[in-house]
Amino acid sequence: MGRLNSLVDTFLILMCICVAAFAGNQVFNTSYIPPIMGGERITLGQVFELQNDVRRRSFDNFSWHNLGSNEALFHNDRIFTDKDSTAQLEFSSGNRIKVSEESLFKITQETDGINLNIEQGIIFATLNNANEAFVVKVGDQVYEITSNDSKIKISNSSGNKELSVLDGKASVRLGDREETIEKGVRVLLTDESYTVKQSWPSEFSPVDGDVFYVNEKNLIKFNFNEKVGKLFLSKSRSAFENGEAHEVNGLTVELENLPEGIFYWQVNDESNISTEKSFEIVYEVMPEFENLDETQNTILVDNEKIIYTQAFDDIELMVNGKVWNDYEYDDGELRFTFEEVGDYEISYRNKAKVRPHALFSKPSLIKVVAKPEEIVLKRPFNGEEYYFYNDDVIKFSWETQDLFSEVSTYLVLNGKRQLVAGNSFSTPVTESGEYLWSLEYVLNNEVIARSKENKYRVTFDDDNSALESGRKIVVKKPGDVIDLTWQQQGSDKFVVEVSRERNFKSIKESIKTTGSNTKLLIKELGVHYWRVKNEENKFVPPVKIIIVPPPPPKAPRIDKVEKRVQVLKKSIPLAILDMLIDQAFAKDSVELKWEPVSDVKEYRIQILDGEKVIVDEKVKLNHFEWNDYLTGHFQWRVSAIDFWNQESPFSPLEDLIITKKFGGAKGIDLVTPKHGINIDEGDVVEMKFNQVRGDEFFIEISMDKYFTSIKEIPLGKKTTYKFRNKLGTSFYWRVKAIEKKDIIYSKKRRVDVSRKEVVRPKKNGSVTISKKTMNKKKWYFGYAPEKISYEVISSGKKIVVDDMNFISFYGGLKEKIDNYQYLVELKQSTGVVFNDLGFNQTLLKAKALKEYHQFQYGLTSLLEYRSELDYNGSEVTSNAQFYFNLGLSSKLQYENINFYVDYFFLNYAGLSTQLSYTIKRNYEVGISLETRSHSKIEAEASNIALRIQYNY
Numbered sequence: 001m002g003r004l005n006s007l008v009d010t011f012l013i014l015m016c017i018c019v020a021a022f023a024g025n026q027v028f029n030t031s032y033i034p035p036i037m038g039g040e041r042i043t044l045g046q047v048f049e050l051q052n053d054v055r056r057r058s059f060d061n062f063s064w065h066n067l068g069s070n071e072a073l074f075h076n077d078r079i080f081t082d083k084d085s086t087a088q089l090e091f092s093s094g095n096r097i098k099v100s101e102e103s104l105f106k107i108t109q110e111t112d113g114i115n116l117n118i119e120q121g122i123i124f125a126t127l128n129n130a131n132e133a134f135v136v137k138v139g140d141q142v143y144e145i146t147s148n149d150s151k152i153k154i155s156n157s158s159g160n161k162e163l164s165v166l167d168g169k170a171s172v173r174l175g176d177r178e179e180t181i182e183k184g185v186r187v188l189l190t191d192e193s194y195t196v197k198q199s200w201p202s203e204f205s206p207v208d209g210d211v212f213y214v215n216e217k218n219l220i221k222f223n224f225n226e227k228v229g230k231l232f233l234s235k236s237r238s239a240f241e242n243g244e245a246h247e248v249n250g251l252t253v254e255l256e257n258l259p260e261g262i263f264y265w266q267v268n269d270e271s272n273i274s275t276e277k278s279f280e281i282v283y284e285v286m287p288e289f290e291n292l293d294e295t296q297n298t299i300l301v302d303n304e305k306i307i308y309t310q311a312f313d314d315i316e317l318m319v320n321g322k323v324w325n326d327y328e329y330d331d332g333e334l335r336f337t338f339e340e341v342g343d344y345e346i347s348y349r350n351k352a353k354v355r356p357h358a359l360f361s362k363p364s365l366i367k368v369v370a371k372p373e374e375i376v377l378k379r380p381f382n383g384e385e386y387y388f389y390n391d392d393v394i395k396f397s398w399e400t401q402d403l404f405s406e407v408s409t410y411l412v413l414n415g416k417r418q419l420v421a422g423n424s425f426s427t428p429v430t431e432s433g434e435y436l437w438s439l440e441y442v443l444n445n446e447v448i449a450r451s452k453e454n455k456y457r458v459t460f461d462d463d464n465s466a467l468e469s470g471r472k473i474v475v476k477k478p479g480d481v482i483d484l485t486w487q488q489q490g491s492d493k494f495v496v497e498v499s500r501e502r503n504f505k506s507i508k509e510s511i512k513t514t515g516s517n518t519k520l521l522i523k524e525l526g527v528h529y530w531r532v533k534n535e536e537n538k539f540v541p542p543v544k545i546i547i548v549p550p551p552p553p554k555a556p557r558i559d560k561v562e563k564r565v566q567v568l569k570k571s572i573p574l575a576i577l578d579m580l581i582d583q584a585f586a587k588d589s590v591e592l593k594w595e596p597v598s599d600v601k602e603y604r605i606q607i608l609d610g611e612k613v614i615v616d617e618k619v620k621l622n623h624f625e626w627n628d629y630l631t632g633h634f635q636w637r638v639s640a641i642d643f644w645n646q647e648s649p650f651s652p653l654e655d656l657i658i659t660k661k662f663g664g665a666k667g668i669d670l671v672t673p674k675h676g677i678n679i680d681e682g683d684v685v686e687m688k689f690n691q692v693r694g695d696e697f698f699i700e701i702s703m704d705k706y707f708t709s710i711k712e713i714p715l716g717k718k719t720t721y722k723f724r725n726k727l728g729t730s731f732y733w734r735v736k737a738i739e740k741k742d743i744i745y746s747k748k749r750r751v752d753v754s755r756k757e758v759v760r761p762k763k764n765g766s767v768t769i770s771k772k773t774m775n776k777k778k779w780y781f782g783y784a785p786e787k788i789s790y791e792v793i794s795s796g797k798k799i800v801v802d803d804m805n806f807i808s809f810y811g812g813l814k815e816k817i818d819n820y821q822y823l824v825e826l827k828q829s830t831g832v833v834f835n836d837l838g839f840n841q842t843l844l845k846a847k848a849l850k851e852y853h854q855f856q857y858g859l860t861s862l863l864e865y866r867s868e869l870d871y872n873g874s875e876v877t878s879n880a881q882f883y884f885n886l887g888l889s890s891k892l893q894y895e896n897i898n899f900y901v902d903y904f905f906l907n908y909a910g911l912s913t914q915l916s917y918t919i920k921r922n923y924e925v926g927i928s929l930e931t932r933s934h935s936k937i938e939a940e941a942s943n944i945a946l947r948i949q950y951n952y
Contacts, residue, residue, distance in 0.1 A: 042075035042109050045091035052085035054099075075109045081121070084261055086280070093132040098124040098209060100278060101262055110135060115142070122155040122278065124209035127170060136163075138189050144173040153208050157237060161189035162275065164199060166207050186275065200272050201226040208277040213284050213355045214258075220281075222253045228267040228274075239264040239276055287349065287361045290332075298367040298406040300448055301341050305366070307334045314351040318360060319344055338368040369404050375439050375451035379516075382454040384485060386429075392487060394458070397424040398439055398451070407448070410440045432460045470544035475522045476599050477643030482545075484530060485517040491534035496520075498530045504542070522547055525644065549644040555651045556603065556622070556638050558594035590626040590658060594651070597622075597640040604647065607636045607656065631658045631742045668694065668735050668746035675749040676853050678819070681728050685751070687721045694737025694744055701733050705748060705895070712736075727753055754818070781811035782949035784928075786829065792939040794870035801869070804839065806831040808945065812845075821856055821891075823847040833869070837878050841866035847889050860889035860902050868937065883907050898926075908934040916947065924949040 047069055055064040059076040067079065073089060079099065081087055087099045091114050099105070103121020107114065113133035116123065127134055127147040134145045136154055138161045145152065150168030155161070163172065169182040174194060181187060184202040188195040203225040206212070212220060222231060231253050234243030246253055248267065260283050267274045290308040299305045309315060311332035317324045324346075327336040338344060344366040350358040376399040380386070386394065396411060400423040403409075410417045411425055414436055418425070434457050441449040473482055484496060496518050498509040508528070511518050520530070524547070531542040592605065605624045607615035614634075615626065618641070635653040669690040679685060687699055699713040699721050715721060730752045737744040786806035792799050812825030829841040842865045849858035864883040869876055887904035896918040904910040909932065916926030926949070931942045 043072050043092070044075060044077075044107055044109055044114055045073040045089055047071045047073065047087065048090045048096065049088040051087070053082035054085050054087045055080045055082075073107060076106070078104070078106045080104045086262070093129045095129055095132070095134055096126045098126075100124070100209070113144070116154075118154060118156045120156055122153065122157065122209075124166075125152050125154065126150075127152065130171075133173075141174060141189065141192075141194075143189070143194075146171045146173075151207075151209075163187040163189060163194075164208070164275070166209065200274055201228060201267070204267075204277075206279045208279075210279040211282060211354070212279065213282050214357050215284055215359075217257055218281070218357075220255045220258055220279075222248075222255070222265075224248070224251045224267070227251065227269065229269045230267065232266045232268070234264050235261055237264055237276065240266045240268065240273055284355070284357050284359045286359045289348075289361060289364055292364045292366075297365060298369060298404065298443060299338070300371050300443065301368050302337060302339060302371075303448075304335055304337050307336075308332055309334055309348055309361075310350075312350045312352065315348045316351045316360075318347045318363075321345070338366070341368050341370050343367055367404070367406075372401055372403060372407070372441050372449040375399075375401075375441070375449055377437075377439060377451050377454050380435075380437070380454060380456035382452075382456075384454075384456040384483075386456065386458045386485070386487075391428060391430050393426045394429050394435075394456075395424060395426045395487070396420075396437060399423065403441065406443055408442045410442055411437065412440060413437045429458055432458055470527065470546045472546045472548050474550050475525075475547050476550055477601070478523055479521065481519040481521050483517055484520055484532075486532045486540050487516065493535050495533050496530060497533070498528055500526070500528060502529055502542075502544075504529065504531070525549060549642070549646060550599065552646040553597050553600050553640040553642050553648040555649045556594040556597050556640050558592070558636075558638055558651050558654055590629045590656075591623060592626065592636060592638075592656075593623045594638050595622065597648070599642060600640040600648075601643045602641050603638055604641060605636065605638045606650070607634055608653070609634055629658055633657050668737055668744065670735065670746055670749060673749065673751050676752065676851070678752045678754060679725060680754050681725060683725050685723055685725050687723075687733060689719050689735050689746065691717075691719050694739050696738040698736040698738075699733060700736055701731055703729070703731055705732050705750070707732065707734070707748070725753065729753055752819075778814045778951055779812075780814065780924075780949055780951045782809070782924075782947055784808040784810065784827075784945045784947045786831075786943050786945040788831070788941060788943040790833075790869070790939070790941045792869055792937060797871050799869050799871070799876060801833050804831050804833050806839075806841075806943070806945075819851045821847075821849040821851065821858075823849075833878075834876060837869075837876065839867045839869075839878060840880070849889060849891060854893050856891040856893075858889050860887050860904075861885070862887075862904065868939065885910070904932070908932050908936075914947070916949070922951050924951060 047067060050067065050069055054067045056067040056071075057064045057078045057080075058074065064080065067087070073079075073091075079087065079089075081099050081101050081103045083101055085101050088096065089099065090096045093114065095114075097116075100122035103123065104119045105121070105123065106117040106119070108117070109115070113135050115135040115137060117137040125134060125145075127145065127150050130146045130148045132146075134147075136143045136145060138154065138156050143163070145163075147168060147170035150170045151166045152170055153162075153164050153166055155163075163181075164186045165181045165183050167183055169180055171178060171180050172187060172194070177193070179196060181196065184199045186197045186199050188197060201224045205223045206220070212218070214220075227250075228248050231246040231248050232239045232243035233246060233255070236242055243265065246255065258281050260281050262278055262280050264276050264278045266276050287310045290310075292307060309332050315329055315334070317327055317329075317334070317336075324336070327334060329335070334348070345363045346366055347360045347363045349355075349360045352358070378397040378399065380394065380396070386392075409420050411420045412418075413427070417440070418427070434455060436453050436455050438453045439451040440447050475482065486494075492514055494513050494516075496511040496513065497504060497507050498511075498520060499505070499507055509520070511520070526547060528545050528547060529542050530545065532540040594603070597603075602618045602620050603622065603624075604618050605615065606613050607626065609630075609632065614630075615636075617624065624638075634656040636656050637650040637653050639650045640648040671688040671690060672686060673679070691697075696717065697715040697719065699715060700707060700710045701713070702708070702710045713721060730750060732748050732750050734748040735746040737746075786808055788801070788804045788806055790799075790801040790804065806829045808827060808829040810825055810827035812823060815822045823846070825843075825845045827841075827843040827845070829843075831839045833839045844863040845860065847858060847860045849856040862883070862885045864885070865880060866883070867878045868881050869878055871877075884907060885904045886906040887902050887910070889902045890900070892899045898914075898916045898918070900912075900914040900916075902910075902912040904912075910930065911932075912928065912930045914926055914928040916924050918924050924947070926947045928945045928947060929943075930945075931940075933940050
């Protein structure tokens with residue numbers, strides 16, 4: 001039992017020690033601890049501004065603690081202001097209060113708003129939120145005050161409880177009683193109710209609770225709207241009993257050079273004593289820049305500078321004695337930029353209206369300097385390689401600049417920064433590998449310039465393996481140079497020796513230099529050894545280098561060539577000119593081309609006739625002219641040769657077909673049948689030609705003019721051939737002659753074929769003999785972007801449209817019946833003029849042409865429905881019109897080229913030309929140009945179009 005009592009006593013003693021320690025911590029701790037146990041931690045507002053000694057006690061703390069700026073205010077906090085101490089608090093509702101000296105109150109959160117229990121002192125409140133009541137407890141009564149814009153004073157001192165409206169108006173509610181109180185009205189508060197009285201004097205200044213920011217030499221002026229006797233001014237409450245009396249002459253009185261602090265004042269006359277009011281004198285203090293010192297007062301031209309000031313709503317900035325407006329300012333953060341280099345003296349002050357006597361800060365000097373030039377790195381240069389045989393140093397160097405003293409230079413090596421100075425820096429190196437380095441200029445902890453990054457490589461060769469394996473260096477051609485580099489190691493003069501032998505028995509080249517690198521001219525491939533000695537004849541260990549050529553070039557890529565050479569007929573004057581002037585008519589040549597190959601000195605071209613190489617030549621450029629060419633079917637190929645005479649593989653063999661074409665008296669003269677003649681199916685056809693050249697002849701017949709598929713008839717030495725025509729459609733024929741190795745072709749001719757006559761019996765027994773005509777149809781469609789210029793005079797005004805873009809689509813049918821060509825085409829064009837005005841054209845064209853050899857002629861007609869522009873009032877409108885026109889049409893055809901000309905004359909004059917080229921039979925591209933002039937509506941138009949057409 002005794003042991004149990006002893007344990008209980010020990011436990012109680014330990015509990016007492018813990019409680020005492022906790023209580024001591026609460027009593028002696030000078031920092032505020034937010035509520036953490038019990039109650040509600042509800043944030044009601046924030047401290048806005050403090051002066052001197054202001055304290056707070058939370059519901060879960062036994063002692064008072066100093067209240068700090070910007071600290072949060074919580075539910076159940078008690079606030080106390082000591083002598084000459086004030087506080088400004090702002091609540092979450094937006095209402096703000098100023099607590100006068102020697103005041104004590106408690107803040108709570110009630111259902112109807114924030115509740116202030118004023119136990120003693122004076123509170124000035126600025127109300128701007130009528131949606132949330134400002135609840136004040138004075139004595140045992142709770143008053144609800146609401147206002148959108150008012151300033152009120154609540155006092156509870158020496159048994160006097162009073163509320164007065166200093167500006168605006170406010171609603172005061174006690175229980176069921178509610179009244180609106182305006183400026184100049186006093187409300188006397190009691191434990192049971194309140195009494196409303198008019199203030200005396202009803203208007204005055206300074207307003208109760210005013211703060212004057214002044215200098216030591218100051219002047220405070222009192223104004224009244226009613227006559228008063230004396231002004232009593234005191235540094236403590238009860239100014240009438242304790243204050244100094246000042247005579248008031250008329251309605252004003254001025255007091256000079258008042259000290260700092262809170263003043264209380266009252267006035268009287270023969271029958272009245274005013275209520276006590278207060279104001280505060282605060283001497284202006286010179287503000288300071290928070291981040292300007294010797295290392296932070298230099299900036300770059302055109303770079304934004306951020307300077308931190310004391311937090312004001314706005315400031316007035318002075319630069320070199322003048323007001324400066326080109327800046328940005330927000331809550332103590334000042335931003336500005338100087339566009340010129342120089343020294344600038346800056347200062348600032350508070351620009352608030354209530355601070356007319358605000359002092360400027362002490363001027364600070366800002367140095368604005370030019371931006372550094374581009375940083376140029378020297379050594380190690382990008383791609384440099386170092387070979388060491390033991391631990392050594394790398395010396396970094398760069399071009400110097402005339403920098404201002406505040407700029408620091410940092411060398412960045414593999415991401416690590418090193419502060420350096422001057423134009424060089426050396427650092428030891430102990431490991432092989434790749435290294436990256438760059439240089440930075442830093443001002444005010446900001447990088448203001450950064451160089452490009454150079455990469456170099458370090459290789460350690462402790463066992464002299466560099467002399468065994470060597471380093472391969474690729475050299476593109478003789479005469480190129482390579483860099484040889486080494487560490488200076490305290491010497492300024494060096495001799496570089498190069499040998500083809502490891503023991504340097506024979507020195508191939510000796511180079512004197514004053515630097516730590518030199519260039520070696522490469523003349524031949526193979527193994528070289530080099531070493532460096534200084535003035536003391538001390539050698540750097542030798543290094544083996546192997547000069548190798550690049551890989552052999554790739555085979556060139558050649559272009560396919562089929563060369564047909566035409567020998568022109570020469571008139572007598574030209575023949576004489578050819579005799580008098582050498583090469584007036586140079587002999588034609590066959591040109592072969594291929595794509596160039598980089599880093600080669602020449603190309604080798606071979607032309608083969610079967611297995612036999614008939615041409616094997618080298619050329620410098622990527623083409624070859626075969627002047628003394630032969631005719632026939634050959635193959636050719638080409639290779640590239642580099643500067644070390646390494647030859648690439650040959651390109652794949654490509655076909656080369658060379659023919660000669662002779663015309664006129666010196667060729668093959670076709671006699672019959674004539675070009676474009678019409679024959680019947682079953683007719684006997686005699687093909688005849690005159691022999692001029694050739695040893696052996698062939699007649700070639702094809703269904704198309706390109707002779708893609710032919711039937712070849714050998715004639716030997718004959719010059720005629722007869723056969724019965726069994727073909728039902730047109731065909732083409734020509735003669736091929738063989739003369740030694742030359743192949744000679746005649747011109748080609750077309751023969752049109754009509755079907756055989758058909759005999760049909762009539763009902764009366766007679767017969768009708770009809771000839772079935774040749775009929776060929778071809779459909780086509782196409783796309784044509786156009787550009788149109790248009791002028792028209794409407795209502796005496798001229799409308800001009802330049803370069804209007806049109807999009808056109810067209811399609812039609814071509815049909816050939818015997819020697820006649822018929823065409824029907826429909827075309828739709830659409831465009832926009834003046835940004836939003838539509839311009840359209842629909843055109844139906846019909847043509848009938850008769851063939852005469854390669855020329856066709858006939859008539860054409862147009863039915864056109866298109867837009868015309870005119871003025872409607874002050875606006876340009878588009879109206880559609882129908883037009884019908886007739887004209888003459890012609891067509892000239894030469895092989896794949898067609899040229900059309902149409903001239904219209906019925907309703908308006910117009911000329912249309914078109915040039916087209918047929919590609920692979922089904923495709924056609926061309927260009928057209930049209931002009932037209934309409935005299936009745938005084939309109940002119942012209943257009944140019946690109947036509948892309950598909951035939952089928």
